[in-house]
Every structure is written in C-alpha cells, then in structure tokens.
Amino acid sequence: MKFKFLFTAFALLFVISSASAQSDYFFPEGARFDPKIPSPEKYLGYSIGTLHTRHDAIVGYLRELARLSDRAKLDTIGETYEHRQLVVLTISSPTNMDNLDVIQQDHLQLVDPENQIGDYADQKSIVLLGYNVHGNEPSSSEAALLTAYYYVAGLHNEVTNALDEAVLMIDPTFNPDGRDRHTTWANSYKGDPLVSDPTDAEHNEMWPGGRTNHYWYDLNRDWLPLAHVESQARIDFYHKWYPNVVTDFHEMGTNSTYFFEPTKPFGSENPVVPRDNYDGLNNLFAGYFHEALDEIGSLYFTKESYDNSYPGYGSTYPDIHGGLGLVFEQASSRGHLQDSRMGKVAFAFTIKNHVTSSLATVRASVAEKNTLLAHMENYFESALAEGKQAGGGWVFGDPADDGRNQAFIDLLLRHKIKTIELNEEISLGGKSFDLGKAFYVPNSQKQYRMVRTMFEQVTTFYDSIFYDASSWTAALSYNMPYVRYTGKNELAGKELQREDLLGTYESVSKSEYAYLIEWDEYYAPKALNYLLDKGLYVNSAFKKFSIETGYGLQEFGYGTLMIPVARQEVNP
Ligand SMILES: [Zn+2]
Known part of the structure; x- marks a missing residue:
C-alpha cells in the first residue's frame, strides 16, 4: 500500500512538473494558469509537439474549454466536404461574454460610414486568430490549442487586461480535411527514436498531400472566388x-x-488597399513581433519574398475590409524532427514560434486598439467617399444565361457588395442588357474597394515578379459581359438579396420526344451530373445543329445535351 501511495505521489509530481515544463517552454515568463482548466497536454494525453493532433481532438479540446470556462464559447460555423466541423472559439472576459451582442452591434457601427464614432473607450478590438489553411503546415493548429489555453486559463494581468479590451476568436483549422490527411501521414510514419533524416518517409508526404482541401483546392486562394464550402x-x-x-x-x-x-x-501590395495599412499598421505590428521573437532568440526576416497583392489570400482580404491581415511563415519540421542547415528543427520549436506570434498579435491588438478602430472607421468612410467621387458604377448581365448571372450575383452578395436589378433595359458601350438580364453595381457604396476588385482590370504593376496570382478580375472569370457606367445619375432598380436568387427558374414545356440542354449554360455540367445520378441516358452533340423546338427554330452548339424520352428506364 505504501509503495502504491509513493508511486501515485511520484506519478502526480511527474504530471505537474511535465505540465509546467510544457508551459515554461511555450509561454512567456510569469504566466499563471487556473488549475481547473486542463492544458492541451492534459486533455490530449501527450505533450504538444510529440504528435500531430487530429482535428476532432482539436475541436474536442476547444469544446471542453467552452464547457468549463465563462470566458469562452464555441460556435460551429460550417462543415467540410468530409463532414469535419468548422469551429470558432470566442474568448473574452466573462463580462464581455455576457454582452457579446452589444459589443458586436457597437463594433458594426465602425463599418457603417453613416456613423461618426471617434471615441472608442467602450469598443473592443476584434481579433480573429486563424490557423492551418494549408493542412500540411501543421504547427499552427497546435499553436491554436496553446493560445486558446493561454487566454482561457491565464490568471496573470497580461491575459485579464487583454480579455477586458479584446474579443479573441480562434479558428483553429481553416482546412480540416487537408490537416487530417497530413496528420495521419506524419503520425503513422513517426519513428521511435525520431528520424530526422530528410529522406525518411515521415518527411515526404505522398501526393496529393494535405495542403489543399478535399477537392485539392488551395483554400488560401479562395477568399475571393469562394468556390468551396469552407470559404463560404x-x-x-x-x-x-x-x-x-x-x-x-x-x-x-x-x-x-x-x-x-x-x-x-510595393511590389506585392494590393492596388486598392490604402497606404496607411502598409506604411502604418504593418510597421506598427512588426515592432511587437520582433520584440517577442527576440525574447526567445528566434531568427526571422521580413519585407522579403511574401506577397500581399491577391485579394483571395487570408492575409489580404482583411486589408480590403478595414482590418489588418497578417501572414506568418515558420520553417517546417514537416514531421516531428528534421535536419536543416542550422541543426535539427523540432516540431515543438515550430509551434512555439507561432504561439509567440499569436500572443504578440493579441498584445499589439490591445495596445493599439484605438489606432485599429480609427483605421476601420476611416477605411469605410474613405471607401464611400472615393466611390462617390468615382461616380456611376458597373452594368453587367449575360443576355441568355440566367445561371451565370445568378452565380455571379451570389458571389457579389456574399461579399456584401450592393447589387441592383435594373428596372428597364439599357444599352451601354455597344452592349445591350435586356430587362431581367441587366444588373448594376454602384460605385457609391462602402464596399467600393471590393467593387474595384471585382470589375477593374489592373495592368500596371510596381514589379514584374509575382509570388503567384497577378490578375483577379472576377467579372472576367465568369465570362460576364459588363460595361463601366459613367453617368451622373444612379440607375434605378431593386437592391438584391441572396434570397432573391432562389427558385427563379422556369420549367420547360413537356416533350414526348427529347429535351436539349445547351452545354455553355453555367449550370449544364451540374445538370448533367444530376441526370446521370438519376439513371437517365444522356447524349452529347459533336456538331452544331439547328432544329425546330417547342420555342421555334433554334441553334445549338457543340456539346449540347440530348435526353431522349423513349427508351429511358426512368421517366424524364
Ligand atoms: Zn502555407
């Protein structure tokens, strides 16, 4: 019995000392934690950095924090194609958590150019800490767990002050499907003892790897096109x-x-983002990052290589919405331990750097709260003023393809771009836009800089070298006919909402012989998929043809789908 007691005491001591050793390694000196809140290590049963954490365990830990603490709540904001949850853990002081709706409404006043605020004493910094858009860059989600623990369990002044002045939102995994692909790989191939040889299988993930989502799409290019459910x-x-x-x-x-x-x-900056974002906020925040990384002796570089021009990056989209988007890059251990030119890179070390930057981001967001809030208020006021000065707007509409019009309008509305269906037909710049196919985006709106992003063609640049995307005119990517309207008067019509886009298709008249679907219609591939899924036989035209239809003589192009009524095994 005595032996057992001694053993238990020893085991307990070991747990406490290893938990505090983890805290000492990852967190700044002076951090104190509420013992009622489990650390990630205690919850997961292993030290952070010794395994790659599965997304379900990440969600489980954040849910446990929300269950135990009046500082936190967990929201599910969507799910991936593989049905993994997309979650956000909101953390603030208990008082702020009780008043979250009021804080949100107050904050949204900054986005409305009609309001003049100026005094930000009662406002909070809203900080979205997002991680792991590239699933095989795994240190960040581990850093998200430690950052969540730091602010939910921290008892020291730095934490309590931050929670009084800020609302933190931790999105631990932007790309859960990709993350779990890589997590499974790295954990499966982990050696014991660890193998740091870069040629070992652990460090050479099999194609297609975990960078992308289920459909192998890079979600860090999707903040503009919103092609995927995660981004939507x-x-x-x-x-x-x-x-x-x-x-x-x-x-x-x-x-x-x-x-x-x-x-x-200059060479990597977005043309619509105001200069004070780059010259002011970026340099201001950089001071906090270099101070924090100096403190732990981590080497770093800045103002080189990485790009901020394409609006579909997670670090650029916020710059076009009155916020500050920040990209961080850590040398990868790609596995648990790997040789580099300067010694071995350990997974825990890569996590520590991202934790350090996460904490420095919050520190800066609290200390520079007034600057950030004034920036946001000025941003939307100046956007509206610039839009008014530019005048007019953009008229667009496909003359035949309602599906294409709806898809493009849906994108505009998801980005909160004011869009109007015109009351009458209009001819502009040699193009005719018929009633029901004529739409208008006025420049005079707070999302003016997103309007420019959608329609403007940028053809002059500071530099000839790009990280990747150099062009992103969304209207062109939809092959959408559009014209710049420069008239002095606003065009009249109905402002559209996303609900207006649902269920407006007309059904075609019944045929005893066959149905035809033009292949260049925006949703034709989706329709084909649906028909095949229902077990119908569908033919495709390899030549153009014209034919008498229920709607008169009509021309049909290559790829037209023909669904015969006879010989089907199900009734079309
Ligand atoms: Zn990346």
Missing part, C-alpha cells in the same frame, strides 16, 4: 464581425527561419 462559411462569419486583425499562419522550407509582415514593399 468563413466569409459568412467574417461579415458578421469585421475583425480588426486577422492572422494566417503557415510553414515554409525547413532551411528557412521565420517570416512576419510587412510583406515585400
């Missing part, structure tokens, strides 16, 4: 809050060090 859910949440600061954590080559913004000056 994220943008929907984004526009409920308009965060002041948004982080986007990544990993780069093992032989590198650490990168924080500013990105490469």
Whole structure:
C-alpha cells in the first residue's frame, strides 16, 4: 500500500512538473494558469509537439474549454466536404461574454460610414486568430490549442487586461480535411527514436498531400472566388464581425527561419488597399513581433519574398475590409524532427514560434486598439467617399444565361457588395442588357474597394515578379459581359438579396420526344451530373445543329445535351 501511495505521489509530481515544463517552454515568463482548466497536454494525453493532433481532438479540446470556462464559447460555423466541423472559439472576459451582442452591434457601427464614432473607450478590438489553411503546415493548429489555453486559463494581468479590451476568436483549422490527411501521414510514419533524416518517409508526404482541401483546392486562394464550402462559411462569419486583425499562419522550407509582415514593399501590395495599412499598421505590428521573437532568440526576416497583392489570400482580404491581415511563415519540421542547415528543427520549436506570434498579435491588438478602430472607421468612410467621387458604377448581365448571372450575383452578395436589378433595359458601350438580364453595381457604396476588385482590370504593376496570382478580375472569370457606367445619375432598380436568387427558374414545356440542354449554360455540367445520378441516358452533340423546338427554330452548339424520352428506364 505504501509503495502504491509513493508511486501515485511520484506519478502526480511527474504530471505537474511535465505540465509546467510544457508551459515554461511555450509561454512567456510569469504566466499563471487556473488549475481547473486542463492544458492541451492534459486533455490530449501527450505533450504538444510529440504528435500531430487530429482535428476532432482539436475541436474536442476547444469544446471542453467552452464547457468549463465563462470566458469562452464555441460556435460551429460550417462543415467540410468530409463532414469535419468548422469551429470558432470566442474568448473574452466573462463580462464581455455576457454582452457579446452589444459589443458586436457597437463594433458594426465602425463599418457603417453613416456613423461618426471617434471615441472608442467602450469598443473592443476584434481579433480573429486563424490557423492551418494549408493542412500540411501543421504547427499552427497546435499553436491554436496553446493560445486558446493561454487566454482561457491565464490568471496573470497580461491575459485579464487583454480579455477586458479584446474579443479573441480562434479558428483553429481553416482546412480540416487537408490537416487530417497530413496528420495521419506524419503520425503513422513517426519513428521511435525520431528520424530526422530528410529522406525518411515521415518527411515526404505522398501526393496529393494535405495542403489543399478535399477537392485539392488551395483554400488560401479562395477568399475571393469562394468556390468551396469552407470559404463560404468563413466569409459568412467574417461579415458578421469585421475583425480588426486577422492572422494566417503557415510553414515554409525547413532551411528557412521565420517570416512576419510587412510583406515585400510595393511590389506585392494590393492596388486598392490604402497606404496607411502598409506604411502604418504593418510597421506598427512588426515592432511587437520582433520584440517577442527576440525574447526567445528566434531568427526571422521580413519585407522579403511574401506577397500581399491577391485579394483571395487570408492575409489580404482583411486589408480590403478595414482590418489588418497578417501572414506568418515558420520553417517546417514537416514531421516531428528534421535536419536543416542550422541543426535539427523540432516540431515543438515550430509551434512555439507561432504561439509567440499569436500572443504578440493579441498584445499589439490591445495596445493599439484605438489606432485599429480609427483605421476601420476611416477605411469605410474613405471607401464611400472615393466611390462617390468615382461616380456611376458597373452594368453587367449575360443576355441568355440566367445561371451565370445568378452565380455571379451570389458571389457579389456574399461579399456584401450592393447589387441592383435594373428596372428597364439599357444599352451601354455597344452592349445591350435586356430587362431581367441587366444588373448594376454602384460605385457609391462602402464596399467600393471590393467593387474595384471585382470589375477593374489592373495592368500596371510596381514589379514584374509575382509570388503567384497577378490578375483577379472576377467579372472576367465568369465570362460576364459588363460595361463601366459613367453617368451622373444612379440607375434605378431593386437592391438584391441572396434570397432573391432562389427558385427563379422556369420549367420547360413537356416533350414526348427529347429535351436539349445547351452545354455553355453555367449550370449544364451540374445538370448533367444530376441526370446521370438519376439513371437517365444522356447524349452529347459533336456538331452544331439547328432544329425546330417547342420555342421555334433554334441553334445549338457543340456539346449540347440530348435526353431522349423513349427508351429511358426512368421517366424524364
Ligand atoms: Zn502555407
């Protein structure tokens, strides 16, 4: 019995000392934690950095924090194609958590150019800490767990002050499907003892890897096109809050060090973002990052290589919404331990750097609260003023393809761009837009800079070298006919809502012989998929043809689908 007691005491001592050793390693000196809140290590049963944490365990830990603490709540904002939850843990002081609706309404006043606020004493910094958009850059979600613990369980002044002045939102995994692909790989191939040889299988994930989502799409290019469910859910949440600061954590080559913004000056900047974002906020925040990384002796670089021009990056989209988007890059251990030119890179070390930047981001967001809130208020006021000065707007509409019109309008409305269906037909710039196919986006709106992003063609640049995307005119990517309207008077019509887009298709008249679907209709591939799924036989035309239809003589192009009525096994 005595032996057993001694053993238990020893085991307890070991747990306490290893828990505090983890805290000592990852967190700044002086951090104190509420013992009633489990650390990630205690909840998961292993030390952070010794395994890659599965997304379901990440969600489980955040849910446990929300269950135990009056500082936190967990929201599910969507799910991935593989049915993994997209979650956001909101953390603030218990008083702020009780008043979250009021804080949100107050904050949204900044986004409305009609309101003049100026005094921000009662306002909070809204900080969205986002992680792991590239699933095989895994240190960031582990950092998200530690950051969540730091602010939910922290008892020291730095934490309690931050929670009085800020609302933190932790989105631990932007890309859960990709993350779990890589997590399974890295944990399966982990050696004991660890193998740091870069040629070992653990460090060479099999194609297609975990960078992308289920459909192998890079979600860090999707904040503008919103092609995927993860991005659609994220943008929907984004526009409920308009965060002041948004982080986007990544990993780069093992032989590198650490990168924080500013990105490469001028050559990599977005043409519609006001200069004070780059010259003011970026440099202001950089001071906090270099101080925090100096403190732990981590090497880093800035103002080189990385790009901030394409609006579909997670670190650029916030810059076009009155916030500050921040990209961070950590040299990857890609596995648990890997040799580099400067010694071994350990997974725990990569996590520590992202934790350090997460905490520095919150520190800066609290200390510079008034600057951030004034920036956001000025941003939307100046956007509206610039839009009014530009005048007019953009008229668009496909003359035949309602599906294309609806899809493009849906994108505009998801980005909160005011869009109007015109009351009458209009001819502009040699193009005719018929009633029901004529739409108008006025420049005079607070989302003017997003309007420019959608329609303007930028053809002059500071630099000839791009990180990747150099062009993103969304109207062109939809092959949408559009014309710049420069008239002095606003065009009249009905402002559209997303609900207006549902269920407006007309059904075709019944045929005893066959149905035809033009292949260049926007949703034709989706229709084909639906028909095949229902077990119908469908033919495709390899030549153009004209034919008498229930609607008169009509021309049909290559690829037209023909669904015969006879010989089907189900009734079309
Ligand atoms: Zn990345």
